[in-house]
Amino acid sequence: MTDGTVAMRRYYYSLKPFREVFRTGVPVLTYHKLGPSPRGVRLRKLYAGADLFARQLAELREAGYKTIALGQVRGAWSNPQQRLALTFDDGFYNVLQHALPVLAANGFCATQFLVAGLLGRANEWELRESEARELLMDEAQVREWLAAGQCIGSHSCTHPRLTRIPLGEARREIADSKKALEDRFGVAVEHFCYPYGDWNEAVRDAVAEAGYRTACTTDVGINRPGLSPFALKRLSARYIPRTLKTLLHRFGG
Secondary structure (H helix, E strand, O other): OOHHHHHHHHEEOOOHHHHHHHOOOEOEEEEOEEOOOOOOOOOHHHEEOHHHHHHHHHHHHHOOOEEOOHHHOOHHHHOOOOEEEEEEEEOEHHHHHHHHHHHHHHOOOEEEEEOHHHOOOEOHHHHOOOOOOOEEOOHHHHHHHHHOOOEEEEOOOOOOOHHHOOHHHHHHHHHHHHHHHHHHHOOOOOEEEOHHHOOOHHHHHHHHHOOOOEEEEEEEOOEOOOOOOOOEEEEEEOOOOHHHHHHHHHOOO
16 A cells, blocks of 8 residues: 555545545545645645635535535435535634635535634634634624534534543533534534544543534544444545655556
């Protein structure tokens, strides 16, 4: 297996290398930030260009793919072909800017996982690690997202690593974020995403006890029968690094 093959399985760039594996289950694609990465950014892999995002969604639509809600993933296991879910982590404003018109143009629906205690502020959990500052959607912008037929889920109150804080505090992050979003926006918040993909059995059980129907991880893969709805796997979508472009060209990818 080449390094290029490993990378292709971990990150989603285009449908071609994933077409066969997508037929074996239900893929969930995830994005964080859309648009150009600013100077000084540390984690460029969390950015996807707006043009790339538009190409990816157009390609999926042209291939006959339709989006389903996260709560429908288990039901789609019996007939997974050409079904997928789209998710965005953190609630960045640049997603509203760049994703909303593209989702509408392709007839797709996505779930935006919001950090309930930081609406209208910035990526404070990343700033503490010297990451570039990015704005999060405020209340009016979330309402615009919902009015366009898109969905929201919870990404906790403050984006902590849930296994590294006391369990009682983790339970509050999980349950209070659900209540805060439901009270503010008047919609059911049934889906959770573990911040940093950090979870264990106790955290998973707390998510279930709080009344969520699903939870997304950062575990890489396709969702197949037998997988817990509180451990959904995802594929991160991003640009193709120059080194991988060279590999793919060399090996005819």
